[in-house]
Amino acid sequence: MLFMGARSQDPLRAAELIPVLRKATTNIPGTFAIIQQSSLFENALTGGRSIEIRLSGPELEVLVQQAQMAFGMCMQEFPMSEGNQLRPVPGLDLSSPEMHVKPNLDQAAELGMTTADIGYTVNALIDGAYAGDFWNEGTKIDLVIYGSDDYVNYSQDISQLPLSTPRGRIVPLGTVADVELTSGPEQVVHNERQRSITIQLTPAPQIPLETAMRIVNDKIRPALMAQAPFQTGNYQIRLAGAADKLVSTRRELQWNLLLAVVITYLLMAALFESFVYPVVIMTSVALALVGGFIGLAFLNLYIFQPLDMLTMLGFVILIGTVVNNAILIIHQSLNYIRDEGMPDKEAILLSVRTRMRPIFMSTLTTVLGMLPLVVPLPIFQDGELIWMSGAGSELYRGLGSVVLGGLLVSTLFTLVIVPIGFSLVLDMRRKTVELVSSTPSSSDSGSANQPVKTSVAHKLGS
Numbered sequence: 001m002l003f004m005g006a007r008s009q010d011p012l013r014a015a016e017l018i019p020v021l022r023k024a025t026t027n028i029p030g031t032f033a034i035i036q037q038s039s040l041f042e043n044a045l046t047g048g049r050s051i052e053i054r055l056s057g058p059e060l061e062v063l064v065q066q067a068q069m070a071f072g073m074c075m076q077e078f079p080m081s082e083g084n085q086l087r088p089v090p091g092l093d094l095s096s097p098e099m100h101v102k103p104n105l106d107q108a109a110e111l112g113m114t115t116a117d118i119g120y121t122v123n124a125l126i127d128g129a130y131a132g133d134f135w136n137e138g139t140k141i142d143l144v145i146y147g148s149d150d151y152v153n154y155s156q157d158i159s160q161l162p163l164s165t166p167r168g169r170i171v172p173l174g175t176v177a178d179v180e181l182t183s184g185p186e187q188v189v190h191n192e193r194q195r196s197i198t199i200q201l202t203p204a205p206q207i208p209l210e211t212a213m214r215i216v217n218d219k220i221r222p223a224l225m226a227q228a229p230f231q232t233g234n235y236q237i238r239l240a241g242a243a244d245k246l247v248s249t250r251r252e253l254q255w256n257l258l259l260a261v262v263i264t265y266l267l268m269a270a271l272f273e274s275f276v277y278p279v280v281i282m283t284s285v286a287l288a289l290v291g292g293f294i295g296l297a298f299l300n301l302y303i304f305q306p307l308d309m310l311t312m313l314g315f316v317i318l319i320g321t322v323v324n325n326a327i328l329i330i331h332q333s334l335n336y337i338r339d340e341g342m343p344d345k346e347a348i349l350l351s352v353r354t355r356m357r358p359i360f361m362s363t364l365t366t367v368l369g370m371l372p373l374v375v376p377l378p379i380f381q382d383g384e385l386i387w388m389s390g391a392g393s394e395l396y397r398g399l400g401s402v403v404l405g406g407l408l409v410s411t412l413f414t415l416v417i418v419p420i421g422f423s424l425v426l427d428m429r430r431k432t433v434e435l436v437s438s439t440p441s442s443s444d445s446g447s448a449n450q451p452v453k454t455s456v457a458h459k460l461g462s
Helices: 011-025 060-077 105-110 115-126 155-160 209-225 242-272 277-281 283-299 309-321 323-339 344-374 397-438 446-461
Strands: 051-057 085-089 096-103 129-136 139-145 162-164 170-172 177-184 189-191 194-202 236-241 377-381 384-388
Touching (some): 060 085, 060 194, 096 155, 242 309, 283 323, 323 344, 344 397
Antiparallel strands (some): 085 194, 096 177, 162 170
Protein backbone atom coordinates (compact mmCIF):
# COMPACT_ATOMS: atom_id res chain seq x y z
CA MET A 1 0.00 0.00 0.00
CA LEU A 2 1.22 3.48 -0.86
CA PHE A 3 -0.35 6.48 0.85
CA MET A 4 0.01 9.97 -0.61
CA GLY A 5 -1.52 13.31 0.29
CA ALA A 6 -2.24 16.51 -1.58
CA ARG A 7 -2.93 19.93 -0.11
CA SER A 8 -4.58 22.84 -1.87
CA GLN A 9 -3.08 26.30 -1.62
CA ASP A 10 -6.65 27.54 -1.14
CA PRO A 11 -8.23 25.33 1.59
CA LEU A 12 -11.72 26.18 0.35
CA ARG A 13 -10.98 24.56 -3.04
CA ALA A 14 -9.50 21.29 -1.81
CA ALA A 15 -12.41 19.28 -3.23
CA GLU A 16 -11.44 20.34 -6.76
CA LEU A 17 -8.31 18.19 -6.48
CA ILE A 18 -10.32 14.96 -6.36
CA PRO A 19 -11.10 14.69 -10.12
CA VAL A 20 -7.55 15.77 -10.98
CA LEU A 21 -5.97 13.06 -8.84
CA ARG A 22 -8.49 10.46 -9.97
CA LYS A 23 -7.64 11.12 -13.60
CA ALA A 24 -3.91 10.87 -12.86
CA THR A 25 -4.17 7.52 -11.05
CA THR A 26 -6.83 5.72 -13.09
CA ASN A 27 -4.51 4.16 -15.68
CA ILE A 28 -1.74 2.95 -13.34
CA PRO A 29 -1.59 -0.83 -13.99
CA GLY A 30 -1.99 -3.28 -11.16
CA THR A 31 -3.28 -0.74 -8.64
CA PHE A 32 -6.56 0.37 -7.05
CA ALA A 33 -6.56 4.12 -6.48
CA ILE A 34 -8.72 5.50 -3.65
CA ILE A 35 -9.12 9.29 -3.84
CA GLN A 36 -11.18 11.06 -1.21
CA GLN A 37 -11.19 14.17 0.93
CA SER A 38 -11.09 13.33 4.61
CA SER A 39 -13.42 15.17 6.95
CA LEU A 40 -13.83 15.34 10.70
CA PHE A 41 -15.89 12.14 10.62
CA GLU A 42 -13.27 10.09 8.77
CA ASN A 43 -9.81 8.74 9.50
CA ALA A 44 -7.59 8.42 6.40
CA LEU A 45 -9.24 5.85 4.07
CA THR A 46 -11.66 4.42 6.64
CA GLY A 47 -15.06 5.50 7.93
CA GLY A 48 -17.30 7.93 6.10
CA ARG A 49 -19.61 6.26 3.56
CA SER A 50 -17.66 3.03 3.12
CA ILE A 51 -19.52 -0.30 3.02
CA GLU A 52 -17.42 -3.28 4.06
CA ILE A 53 -18.35 -6.67 2.55
CA ARG A 54 -16.57 -9.04 4.92
CA LEU A 55 -15.96 -12.66 3.90
CA SER A 56 -14.65 -15.03 6.57
CA GLY A 57 -13.78 -18.71 6.70
CA PRO A 58 -11.08 -21.28 7.51
CA GLU A 59 -9.25 -21.72 4.17
CA LEU A 60 -7.40 -18.68 2.85
CA GLU A 61 -7.20 -19.94 -0.74
CA VAL A 62 -10.99 -20.36 -0.90
CA LEU A 63 -11.49 -16.91 0.64
CA VAL A 64 -9.28 -15.28 -1.97
CA GLN A 65 -11.18 -17.00 -4.77
CA GLN A 66 -14.57 -15.89 -3.42
CA ALA A 67 -13.29 -12.38 -2.67
CA GLN A 68 -12.13 -12.04 -6.29
CA MET A 69 -15.62 -13.01 -7.42
CA ALA A 70 -17.19 -10.49 -5.01
CA PHE A 71 -14.81 -7.79 -6.22
CA GLY A 72 -15.81 -8.45 -9.84
CA MET A 73 -19.51 -8.24 -8.97
CA CYS A 74 -18.95 -4.94 -7.17
CA MET A 75 -17.14 -3.53 -10.19
CA GLN A 76 -20.12 -4.43 -12.40
CA GLU A 77 -22.69 -2.85 -10.09
CA PHE A 78 -20.48 0.09 -9.05
CA PRO A 79 -18.15 1.02 -11.96
CA MET A 80 -15.07 2.88 -10.82
CA SER A 81 -15.36 5.12 -13.88
CA GLU A 82 -18.51 6.67 -12.36
CA GLY A 83 -16.83 7.77 -9.15
CA ASN A 84 -17.24 4.58 -7.12
CA GLN A 85 -14.19 3.33 -5.26
CA LEU A 86 -13.27 -0.27 -4.38
CA ARG A 87 -10.43 -1.59 -2.26
CA PRO A 88 -9.66 -5.13 -1.01
CA VAL A 89 -8.30 -5.43 2.53
CA PRO A 90 -5.87 -7.20 2.39
CA GLY A 91 -4.96 -7.91 -1.24
CA LEU A 92 -6.55 -10.53 -3.48
CA ASP A 93 -3.40 -12.46 -4.37
CA LEU A 94 -1.15 -15.02 -2.70
CA SER A 95 2.09 -14.03 -4.39
CA SER A 96 4.04 -12.63 -1.45
CA PRO A 97 7.14 -14.79 -0.74
CA GLU A 98 7.13 -16.77 2.49
CA MET A 99 9.52 -19.14 4.24
CA HIS A 100 7.85 -22.11 5.94
CA VAL A 101 9.71 -24.00 8.66
CA LYS A 102 8.17 -27.47 9.17
CA PRO A 103 9.70 -29.37 12.12
CA ASN A 104 10.83 -32.97 11.68
CA LEU A 105 9.29 -34.43 14.81
CA ASP A 106 11.28 -37.68 14.83
CA GLN A 107 14.68 -36.02 14.44
CA ALA A 108 13.76 -33.27 16.93
CA ALA A 109 12.72 -35.86 19.51
CA GLU A 110 16.04 -37.69 19.19
CA LEU A 111 17.86 -34.43 19.96
CA GLY A 112 15.52 -33.61 22.88
CA MET A 113 13.90 -30.58 21.21
CA THR A 114 10.24 -29.62 20.91
CA THR A 115 8.43 -27.58 18.27
CA ALA A 116 8.22 -24.70 20.76
CA ASP A 117 11.99 -24.77 21.17
CA ILE A 118 12.53 -24.70 17.41
CA GLY A 119 10.02 -21.89 16.87
CA TYR A 120 11.43 -19.73 19.67
CA THR A 121 15.02 -20.13 18.46
CA VAL A 122 14.14 -19.34 14.84
CA ASN A 123 12.13 -16.31 15.95
CA ALA A 124 15.06 -15.05 18.08
CA LEU A 125 17.64 -15.44 15.31
CA ILE A 126 15.48 -13.83 12.59
CA ASP A 127 13.14 -11.27 14.12
CA GLY A 128 13.79 -11.22 17.87
CA ALA A 129 12.01 -13.13 20.63
CA TYR A 130 10.52 -11.80 23.86
CA ALA A 131 12.47 -12.99 26.91
CA GLY A 132 11.06 -11.09 29.89
CA ASP A 133 10.51 -7.70 31.58
CA PHE A 134 12.96 -5.28 33.13
CA TRP A 135 11.73 -2.56 35.48
CA ASN A 136 13.67 0.70 35.61
CA GLU A 137 12.33 3.28 38.09
CA GLY A 138 8.74 2.12 37.63
CA THR A 139 8.99 1.80 33.83
CA LYS A 140 8.64 -1.65 32.29
CA ILE A 141 11.07 -2.44 29.48
CA ASP A 142 10.72 -5.55 27.32
CA LEU A 143 13.80 -7.74 27.04
CA VAL A 144 14.17 -9.21 23.56
CA ILE A 145 16.78 -11.67 22.30
CA TYR A 146 18.13 -10.81 18.85
CA GLY A 147 20.42 -12.85 16.66
CA SER A 148 23.24 -11.48 14.59
CA ASP A 149 22.29 -9.97 11.24
CA ASP A 150 24.81 -12.25 9.56
CA TYR A 151 22.44 -15.18 10.08
CA VAL A 152 19.74 -13.89 7.72
CA ASN A 153 21.47 -12.08 4.89
CA TYR A 154 20.03 -14.55 2.39
CA SER A 155 16.99 -16.81 2.45
CA GLN A 156 19.21 -19.80 1.71
CA ASP A 157 20.99 -19.26 5.04
CA ILE A 158 17.88 -19.99 7.10
CA SER A 159 18.41 -23.73 6.94
CA GLN A 160 21.90 -23.20 8.40
CA LEU A 161 20.76 -21.33 11.51
CA PRO A 162 22.56 -22.80 14.55
CA LEU A 163 20.32 -24.39 17.17
CA SER A 164 21.50 -25.38 20.63
CA THR A 165 20.04 -28.65 21.86
CA PRO A 166 19.37 -29.48 25.55
CA ARG A 167 22.38 -31.84 25.42
CA GLY A 168 24.72 -28.99 24.54
CA ARG A 169 25.16 -29.76 20.86
CA ILE A 170 24.94 -27.16 18.06
CA VAL A 171 23.03 -28.39 15.01
CA PRO A 172 21.78 -26.53 11.90
CA LEU A 173 18.07 -25.86 11.52
CA GLY A 174 17.92 -28.12 8.47
CA THR A 175 18.68 -31.08 10.72
CA VAL A 176 15.42 -30.86 12.68
CA ALA A 177 13.14 -29.04 10.20
CA ASP A 178 12.40 -28.64 6.50
CA VAL A 179 12.66 -25.05 5.17
CA GLU A 180 10.49 -24.30 2.11
CA LEU A 181 10.21 -21.14 0.03
CA THR A 182 6.53 -20.63 -0.84
CA SER A 183 4.11 -17.78 -1.47
CA GLY A 184 1.20 -16.44 0.54
CA PRO A 185 -0.80 -13.34 1.39
CA GLU A 186 0.85 -10.10 2.35
CA GLN A 187 -1.30 -9.95 5.47
CA VAL A 188 -3.70 -12.34 7.21
CA VAL A 189 -6.64 -10.60 8.90
CA HIS A 190 -8.72 -12.39 11.51
CA ASN A 191 -12.26 -11.46 12.52
CA GLU A 192 -13.94 -13.36 15.34
CA ARG A 193 -11.09 -15.93 15.19
CA GLN A 194 -11.76 -16.56 11.49
CA ARG A 195 -9.61 -15.56 8.54
CA SER A 196 -11.33 -12.79 6.62
CA ILE A 197 -11.02 -10.63 3.53
CA THR A 198 -12.92 -7.35 3.24
CA ILE A 199 -14.08 -5.57 0.09
CA GLN A 200 -14.34 -1.89 0.99
CA LEU A 201 -16.88 -0.11 -1.22
CA THR A 202 -17.25 3.67 -1.27
CA PRO A 203 -20.25 4.63 -3.45
CA ALA A 204 -20.17 7.70 -5.63
CA PRO A 205 -21.48 10.89 -3.97
CA GLN A 206 -24.68 10.81 -6.03
CA ILE A 207 -25.59 7.31 -4.80
CA PRO A 208 -27.26 7.25 -1.37
CA LEU A 209 -25.66 4.89 1.10
CA GLU A 210 -28.92 3.02 1.67
CA THR A 211 -29.32 2.46 -2.09
CA ALA A 212 -25.83 0.99 -2.27
CA MET A 213 -26.62 -1.28 0.68
CA ARG A 214 -29.79 -2.46 -1.06
CA ILE A 215 -27.84 -3.34 -4.22
CA VAL A 216 -25.29 -5.30 -2.19
CA ASN A 217 -27.98 -7.18 -0.25
CA ASP A 218 -30.23 -7.92 -3.24
CA LYS A 219 -27.69 -8.69 -5.98
CA ILE A 220 -24.16 -9.35 -4.72
CA ARG A 221 -24.77 -11.16 -1.45
CA PRO A 222 -27.32 -13.74 -2.77
CA ALA A 223 -25.02 -14.58 -5.71
CA LEU A 224 -22.14 -15.25 -3.33
CA MET A 225 -24.28 -17.26 -0.89
CA ALA A 226 -25.24 -19.57 -3.78
CA GLN A 227 -21.59 -20.68 -4.13
CA ALA A 228 -20.59 -24.07 -2.75
CA PRO A 229 -18.25 -22.86 0.04
CA PHE A 230 -21.00 -20.75 1.64
CA GLN A 231 -23.55 -23.58 1.42
CA THR A 232 -21.60 -25.63 3.97
CA GLY A 233 -21.88 -22.95 6.66
CA ASN A 234 -18.12 -22.74 7.23
CA TYR A 235 -17.90 -19.46 5.31
CA GLN A 236 -19.91 -16.33 6.06
CA ILE A 237 -20.69 -12.93 4.53
CA ARG A 238 -21.70 -9.88 6.51
CA LEU A 239 -21.85 -6.14 5.98
CA ALA A 240 -19.80 -3.96 8.28
CA GLY A 241 -18.46 -0.42 8.43
CA ALA A 242 -20.89 2.40 7.73
CA ALA A 243 -23.54 -0.08 6.55
CA ASP A 244 -23.74 -1.71 9.96
CA LYS A 245 -23.69 1.66 11.73
CA LEU A 246 -26.45 3.06 9.49
CA VAL A 247 -28.90 0.34 10.53
CA SER A 248 -28.24 0.79 14.26
CA THR A 249 -28.22 4.60 14.02
CA ARG A 250 -31.50 4.69 12.13
CA ARG A 251 -33.11 2.38 14.67
CA GLU A 252 -31.94 4.51 17.59
CA LEU A 253 -32.93 7.77 15.90
CA GLN A 254 -36.43 6.50 15.22
CA TRP A 255 -36.95 5.93 18.94
CA ASN A 256 -35.44 9.33 19.73
CA LEU A 257 -37.80 11.00 17.26
CA LEU A 258 -40.81 9.20 18.73
CA LEU A 259 -39.69 10.08 22.26
CA ALA A 260 -39.38 13.77 21.33
CA VAL A 261 -42.92 13.75 19.91
CA VAL A 262 -44.35 12.06 23.02
CA ILE A 263 -42.57 14.41 25.43
CA THR A 264 -43.69 17.48 23.48
CA TYR A 265 -47.29 16.25 23.39
CA LEU A 266 -47.44 15.41 27.11
CA LEU A 267 -45.87 18.75 28.03
CA MET A 268 -48.46 20.69 26.04
CA ALA A 269 -51.25 18.50 27.44
CA ALA A 270 -50.14 19.46 30.95
CA LEU A 271 -49.92 23.16 30.09
CA PHE A 272 -53.30 23.34 28.33
CA GLU A 273 -54.95 20.84 30.70
CA SER A 274 -56.37 19.09 27.67
CA PHE A 275 -55.46 16.11 25.48
CA VAL A 276 -57.27 17.53 22.45
CA TYR A 277 -55.61 20.91 21.91
CA PRO A 278 -52.07 19.45 21.63
CA VAL A 279 -53.29 17.22 18.78
CA VAL A 280 -54.06 20.34 16.74
CA ILE A 281 -50.68 21.83 17.61
CA MET A 282 -48.86 18.63 16.56
CA THR A 283 -50.10 19.07 12.99
CA SER A 284 -47.41 21.75 12.66
CA VAL A 285 -44.81 19.04 13.38
CA ALA A 286 -45.97 17.01 10.38
CA LEU A 287 -45.74 20.14 8.24
CA ALA A 288 -42.24 20.80 9.56
CA LEU A 289 -41.07 17.28 8.65
CA VAL A 290 -42.32 17.76 5.10
CA GLY A 291 -40.61 21.14 4.94
CA GLY A 292 -37.37 19.61 6.21
CA PHE A 293 -37.26 17.15 3.31
CA ILE A 294 -38.11 19.95 0.89
CA GLY A 295 -35.24 22.07 2.23
CA LEU A 296 -32.82 19.14 1.92
CA ALA A 297 -34.01 18.51 -1.65
CA PHE A 298 -33.40 22.15 -2.61
CA LEU A 299 -29.90 21.96 -1.11
CA ASN A 300 -29.10 18.91 -3.24
CA LEU A 301 -29.93 20.87 -6.39
CA TYR A 302 -26.58 22.66 -6.24
CA ILE A 303 -24.48 20.62 -3.79
CA PHE A 304 -24.77 17.02 -2.64
CA GLN A 305 -25.77 16.59 0.99
CA PRO A 306 -26.55 13.08 2.29
CA LEU A 307 -29.05 12.35 5.04
CA ASP A 308 -26.36 11.80 7.66
CA MET A 309 -26.61 11.74 11.45
CA LEU A 310 -26.41 15.50 11.99
CA THR A 311 -28.93 16.13 9.23
CA MET A 312 -31.39 13.71 10.85
CA LEU A 313 -30.93 15.52 14.16
CA GLY A 314 -32.42 18.58 12.45
CA PHE A 315 -35.81 16.85 12.44
CA VAL A 316 -35.57 16.31 16.19
CA ILE A 317 -34.80 20.01 16.65
CA LEU A 318 -37.81 20.96 14.52
CA ILE A 319 -40.22 19.13 16.83
CA GLY A 320 -39.52 21.48 19.72
CA THR A 321 -39.24 24.59 17.53
CA VAL A 322 -42.20 24.71 15.17
CA VAL A 323 -44.85 24.13 17.85
CA ASN A 324 -44.21 27.61 19.27
CA ASN A 325 -46.24 29.39 16.58
CA ALA A 326 -49.23 27.07 16.99
CA ILE A 327 -49.04 27.46 20.78
CA LEU A 328 -49.22 31.25 20.44
CA ILE A 329 -52.34 31.09 18.27
CA ILE A 330 -54.26 28.58 20.39
CA HIS A 331 -53.26 30.12 23.71
CA GLN A 332 -54.35 33.59 22.63
CA SER A 333 -57.62 32.22 21.23
CA LEU A 334 -58.41 30.52 24.53
CA ASN A 335 -57.68 33.80 26.39
CA TYR A 336 -60.17 35.66 24.21
CA ILE A 337 -62.80 32.94 24.70
CA ARG A 338 -62.41 32.55 28.45
CA ASP A 339 -61.55 36.06 29.61
CA GLU A 340 -63.53 38.22 27.18
CA GLY A 341 -66.31 35.78 26.25
CA MET A 342 -65.76 36.17 22.50
CA PRO A 343 -67.27 33.70 20.02
CA ASP A 344 -64.95 30.95 18.88
CA LYS A 345 -64.41 32.00 15.25
CA GLU A 346 -64.03 35.66 16.11
CA ALA A 347 -61.51 34.81 18.83
CA ILE A 348 -59.49 32.62 16.44
CA LEU A 349 -59.43 35.26 13.70
CA LEU A 350 -58.39 37.98 16.13
CA SER A 351 -55.71 35.72 17.60
CA VAL A 352 -54.20 35.03 14.16
CA ARG A 353 -54.35 38.75 13.31
CA THR A 354 -52.60 39.83 16.50
CA ARG A 355 -50.02 37.04 16.58
CA MET A 356 -49.11 37.08 12.90
CA ARG A 357 -46.63 39.94 13.29
CA PRO A 358 -44.55 38.39 16.13
CA ILE A 359 -44.67 35.00 14.41
CA PHE A 360 -43.25 36.39 11.18
CA MET A 361 -40.69 38.47 13.07
CA SER A 362 -39.33 35.49 15.03
CA THR A 363 -39.34 33.23 11.98
CA LEU A 364 -37.64 35.84 9.79
CA THR A 365 -34.85 36.46 12.30
CA THR A 366 -34.25 32.70 12.68
CA VAL A 367 -34.20 32.12 8.93
CA LEU A 368 -31.87 35.03 8.20
CA GLY A 369 -29.59 34.00 11.04
CA MET A 370 -29.25 30.42 9.77
CA LEU A 371 -29.17 31.22 6.05
CA PRO A 372 -25.36 31.72 5.90
CA LEU A 373 -24.94 28.20 7.27
CA VAL A 374 -26.62 26.75 4.18
CA VAL A 375 -26.16 29.15 1.27
CA PRO A 376 -22.60 29.38 -0.18
CA LEU A 377 -20.89 32.73 0.10
CA PRO A 378 -19.99 34.75 -3.05
CA ILE A 379 -16.21 35.17 -3.34
CA PHE A 380 -14.35 37.10 -6.02
CA GLN A 381 -11.18 35.27 -7.00
CA ASP A 382 -9.03 36.33 -9.97
CA GLY A 383 -11.84 38.56 -11.16
CA GLU A 384 -14.33 35.66 -11.16
CA LEU A 385 -17.36 35.25 -8.91
CA ILE A 386 -17.23 31.88 -7.12
CA TRP A 387 -19.84 30.52 -4.74
CA MET A 388 -17.87 28.85 -2.00
CA SER A 389 -18.87 27.06 1.18
CA GLY A 390 -16.82 27.67 4.30
CA ALA A 391 -14.41 25.17 5.77
CA GLY A 392 -16.23 22.46 7.72
CA SER A 393 -19.58 23.36 6.18
CA GLU A 394 -20.51 19.68 5.93
CA LEU A 395 -20.96 19.75 9.70
CA TYR A 396 -23.97 22.06 9.73
CA ARG A 397 -25.10 22.43 6.11
CA GLY A 398 -27.57 19.55 6.13
CA LEU A 399 -28.91 20.37 9.59
CA GLY A 400 -29.40 24.01 8.64
CA SER A 401 -31.28 23.16 5.43
CA VAL A 402 -33.67 20.87 7.33
CA VAL A 403 -34.38 23.45 10.02
CA LEU A 404 -34.84 26.28 7.50
CA GLY A 405 -37.17 24.28 5.26
CA GLY A 406 -39.20 23.06 8.22
CA LEU A 407 -39.57 26.54 9.71
CA LEU A 408 -40.67 28.18 6.45
CA VAL A 409 -43.21 25.53 5.46
CA SER A 410 -44.55 25.13 8.99
CA THR A 411 -44.93 28.88 9.53
CA LEU A 412 -46.84 29.45 6.30
CA PHE A 413 -49.25 26.55 6.74
CA THR A 414 -49.61 26.87 10.51
CA LEU A 415 -51.41 30.19 10.06
CA VAL A 416 -54.03 28.38 7.96
CA ILE A 417 -54.30 24.77 9.10
CA VAL A 418 -53.96 25.24 12.87
CA PRO A 419 -56.81 27.84 13.12
CA ILE A 420 -59.05 25.65 10.96
CA GLY A 421 -58.27 22.56 12.98
CA PHE A 422 -58.77 24.40 16.26
CA SER A 423 -62.13 25.73 15.08
CA LEU A 424 -63.25 22.22 14.07
CA VAL A 425 -62.20 20.86 17.47
CA LEU A 426 -64.22 23.53 19.28
CA ASP A 427 -67.26 22.88 17.09
CA MET A 428 -67.04 19.11 17.61
CA ARG A 429 -66.65 19.56 21.36
CA ARG A 430 -69.62 21.91 21.55
CA LYS A 431 -71.79 19.53 19.51
CA THR A 432 -70.78 16.67 21.78
CA VAL A 433 -71.66 18.65 24.90
CA GLU A 434 -75.01 19.73 23.47
CA LEU A 435 -75.81 16.16 22.45
CA VAL A 436 -74.98 14.81 25.91
CA SER A 437 -76.83 17.56 27.76
CA SER A 438 -79.94 17.32 25.55
CA THR A 439 -80.38 13.58 26.24
CA PRO A 440 -82.80 13.29 29.24
CA SER A 441 -82.06 10.75 31.96
CA SER A 442 -84.78 8.31 33.02
CA SER A 443 -84.35 9.25 36.68
CA ASP A 444 -84.24 13.04 36.21
CA SER A 445 -87.15 15.37 35.62
CA GLY A 446 -87.24 17.93 32.84
CA SER A 447 -86.67 20.81 35.23
CA ALA A 448 -83.47 19.22 36.47
CA ASN A 449 -81.90 19.15 33.01
CA GLN A 450 -81.61 22.92 32.57
CA PRO A 451 -79.11 23.62 35.39
CA VAL A 452 -76.93 20.77 34.18
CA LYS A 453 -76.93 22.16 30.63
CA THR A 454 -76.04 25.63 31.82
CA SER A 455 -73.22 24.30 34.02
CA VAL A 456 -71.65 22.31 31.17
CA ALA A 457 -71.79 25.26 28.78
CA HIS A 458 -70.16 27.50 31.38
CA LYS A 459 -67.36 24.96 31.90
CA LEU A 460 -66.68 24.84 28.16
CA GLY A 461 -66.40 28.61 27.98
CA SER A 462 -64.01 28.67 30.90
